[in-house]
Amino acid sequence: MPYIFAAKETEINEGEINFASPGGISIVLIKKEGKLYALKNRCSHMWCTFKGAKLEGFSLECPCHDWRYDIRTGEFLDAREIKLEIYPVKREGGNILIDIAG
Numbered sequence: 422m423p424y425i426f427a428a429k430e431t432e433i434n435e436g437e438i439n440f441a442s443p444g445g446i447s448i449v450l451i452k453k454e455g456k457l458y459a460l461k462n463r464c465s466h467m468w469c470t471f472k473g474a475k476l477e478g479f480s481l482e483c484p485c486h487d488w489r490y491d492i493r494t495g496e497f498l499d500a501r502e503i504k505l506e507i508y509p510v511k512r513e514g515g516n517i518l519i520d521i522a523g
Contacts, residue, residue: 424511424518427459433517438476446521448508451492453479458492459519461506465497 427441428450439450440462447462449471460481462470469485476482480498482489489498495505509520 424509424513424520426516427510427519428517430512430515430517433457436476438471438474438481440472441519443519444521448519448521449474449481449492450510450517450519451476451481453492457510457512457517459508459510460490460492460495461508463505464488464490465503465505 425443427443428439433439433450433452435452441448441450449460449462451458464483464485466486466488469483471481471483473484474481479492480489481492490496490505491498495507497503511518
């Protein structure tokens with residue numbers, strides 16, 4: 422599947438947790454140190470969304486049970502074999518595009 426629109430670049434601020442639904446897939450969209458990261462908006466533990474999550478460095482903490490994930494890899498920090506799905510991201514003409522097929 423080709424890349425599809427997720428957000429305008431001007432809508433995504435450095436270090437903030439944002440949400441989008443490209444192609445009906447709920448994702449977390451984060452800009453950190455100028456790079457964009459897109460992850461599935463469901464914790465691997467009990468499928469909580471990341472609404473109300475905390476971001477410290479590159480660590481995203483689930484608000485339900487404090488599971489922490491590396492936004493660069495999707496890995497759960499306490500058991501790296503558990504991962505969130507991550508999506509390729511690209512910028513084009515002021516838009517942020519996501520490949521939801523991965």
